[in-house]
Amino acid sequence: MTASGAHELVVIGASWGGLDALRSLLRALPGDLDATVAVAQHRAPESHPTAFRDLLGAVTVLDVSDAHDKEPLRRGTVFLAPPDYHLLVEGEHFALSTEAAVSFSRPSVDVLFESAAEAARERCVGVVLTGANDDGARGLARIRELGGAAIVQDPATAERYEMPRAAVKAVPDAHVLPLDEIAGALTALCGTGKVARV
Amino acid sequence: MAVPVEEDERDRRSSPGGRLDLEALELQLLLEGVYKQYGFDFREYAPASLKRRVWRRVHAEHLTTISGLLEKVLHDATCMERLLLDLSINVTSMFRDPTFYVAFRSQVVPFLRTYPFTRIWVAGCSTGEEVYSLAILLTEEELYERARIYATDINEVVLERARAGVFPLDRMRDYTDNYIRAGGRRSFSEYYLAKYEGALFDRQLTRNVVWAQHNLVQDRAFQEFNVILCRNVMIYFDRPLQNRVHRLFHESLERFGILCLGHKESIRFTEFEDSYEELDPHEKLYRRVK
Numbered sequence: 427m428t429a430s431g432a433h434e435l436v437v438i439g440a441s442w443g444g445l446d447a448l449r450s451l452l453r454a455l456p457g458d459l460d461a462t463v464a465v466a467q468h469r470a471p472e473s474h475p476t477a478f479r480d481l482l483g484a485v486t487v488l489d490v491s492d493a494h495d496k497e498p499l500r501r502g503t504v505f506l507a508p509p510d511y512h513l514l515v516e517g518e519h520f521a522l523s524t525e526a527a528v529s530f531s532r533p534s535v536d537v538l539f540e541s542a543a544e545a546a547r548e549r550c551v552g553v554v555l556t557g558a559n560d561d562g563a564r565g566l567a568r569i570r571e572l573g574g575a576a577i578v579q580d581p582a583t584a585e586r587y588e589m590p591r592a593a594v595k596a597v598p599d600a601h602v603l604p605l606d607e608i609a610g611a612l613t614a615l616c617g618t619g620k621v622a623r624v
Numbered sequence: 625m626a627v628p629v630e631e632d633e634r635d636r637r638s639s640p641g642g643r644l645d646l647e648a649l650e651l652q653l654l655l656e657g658v659y660k661q662y663g664f665d666f667r668e669y670a671p672a673s674l675k676r677r678v679w680r681r682v683h684a685e686h687l688t689t690i691s692g693l694l695e696k697v698l699h700d701a702t703c704m705e706r707l708l709l710d711l712s713i714n715v716t717s718m719f720r721d722p723t724f725y726v727a728f729r730s731q732v733v734p735f736l737r738t739y740p741f742t743r744i745w746v747a748g749c750s751t752g753e754e755v756y757s758l759a760i761l762l763t764e765e766e767l768y769e770r771a772r773i774y775a776t777d778i779n780e781v782v783l784e785r786a787r788a789g790v791f792p793l794d795r796m797r798d799y800t801d802n803y804i805r806a807g808g809r810r811s812f813s814e815y816y817l818a819k820y821e822g823a824l825f826d827r828q829l830t831r832n833v834v835w836a837q838h839n840l841v842q843d844r845a846f847q848e849f850n851v852i853l854c855r856n857v858m859i860y861f862d863r864p865l866q867n868r869v870h871r872l873f874h875e876s877l878e879r880f881g882i883l884c885l886g887h888k889e890s891i892r893f894t895e896f897e898d899s900y901e902e903l904d905p906h907e908k909l910y911r912r913v914k
Contacts, residue, residue, distance in 0.1 A: 472722075472805075475723075475906060492888060493888070494888045494889065494890045494892075494893070495858075495859045495886075495888055495889045495890070495893075496863055496866065496890075496893040497890070497893060498893075508887065508888045510720075511888060512673070514672040514673055515672070516670060516671060516672045519863075519893075521670045521672055521673060521859065522856075522859045522886075522888055522889075523673040523676075523859060523860070524714065524715050524716065524856050524859070525673060525676070525677070525715060526715055537676070541672040544644055544672070545672075547641060571640045572640050572641060572644070573640075573641070
């Protein structure tokens with residue numbers, strides 16, 4: 427793992443069981459986390475436009491919003507991949523795409539992770555949470571390959587173990603942590619408080 | 625004479641980060657080659673998704689590098705056609721984002737009713753799903769007779785498909801759901817004939833549609849419009865190019881005309897933020913005010 431506080435982009439992938447896991451993780455993150463957070467959660471294209479965002483926003487002091495095309499990364503904000511779009515990181519901003527689903531998913535965790543890995547390289551942290559497929563495994567490997575950090579929810583503590591298990595298989599040196607220890611690990615990796623919050 | 629390469633320099637080049645830099649160079653050369661040889665300009669496309677599409681083509685051609693694809697594209701025009709399809713096709717569906725059509729009915733239709741004749745531009749229409757959806761909506765609102773829809777795309781091949789009006793039959797169930805949620809007033813099946821694997825759409829829907837090749841990156845304004853739809857097209861462009869296309873739309877839209885963008889596209893991150901007022905923040909309907 428690289429020096430503490432050196433990471434500034436956290437990308438999180440979740441599928442089945444993700445809402446509860448994300449609420450638990452975000453609740454425990456400090457409001458002055460010194461990083462941009464981006465989340466790809468599998469959800470139906472016709473899902474309610476604000477319900478998911480509101481459910482997450484209710485448990486965290488961080489700002490939570492759907493990412494817009496070309497929106498700049500912003501520390502202390504949690505950006506969500508909109509339903510029916512892929513979310514990508516490109517330099518210092520987000521980009522969207524409506525290309526075909528990858529591994530049956532749009533948003534795809536791999537698409538977010540691979541682009542984040544290339545944009546932020548060793549400043550990137552990838553987190554794979556609960557899910558019933560193998561999305562995120564390739565992307566997490568790409569994050570490690572380019573010098574970033576990898577965290578996987580301990581499959582034993584996940585509502586569905588398949589996605590974290592596939593991630594551990596693809597990235598054997600990932601930090602495998604129970605859900606309630608992931609926020610602490612992210613805080614250590616990214617640091618806090620360098621930027622005053624408005 | 626070969627210049628000796630320092631050992632750590634060699635390490636850097638063969639590291640994952642070094643390979644990433646090399647890949648960026650190869651991509652730049654490919655886009656430059658495509659532009660110089662064929663005139664299609666993808667140099668200002670948003671790189672992250674562009675790169676994914678290029679790699680898909682590399683693998684489909686059984687190649688291993690982007691430079692390999694450059695060589696093949698330069699010497700084989702049919703390979704260029706396949707790459708062009710990969711780079712320019714926009715995956716979409718009929719009545720995608722049904723709530724957009726609901727908002728169009730309630731906020732744009734009353735505006736269109738104030739004109740004896742209206743011109744609507746669907747920019748980057750791809751295979752035409754949005755054009756047919758719009759034609760159905762205007763028909764149901766009894767506005768179709770006095771409207772002309774200009775449907776343009778960079779790619780002749782997709783325009784040909786759009787003109788043919790045949791869509792996969794297995795999509796009709798989804799499209800019917802979308803149509804109902806979009807506020808459709810009839811039975812969706814009234815608009816097409818099921819034939820073999822295809823659904824052939826009613827020719828009446830396209831009698832006021834002008835299909836034309838137009839390149840948003842390189843071509844000029846050609847008409848003044850009351851409404852412009854360009855949904856999920858500019859997400860593939862980088863910011864400078866987005867700004868230029870927004871200038872083109874601004875020039876092409878009458879004062880108080882309406883610009884419709886995709887749900888997650890915002891005028892906020894462009895140079896034209898002050899030229900529009902937001903009619904509907906969620907549906908991204910904007911009215912040109914200056």
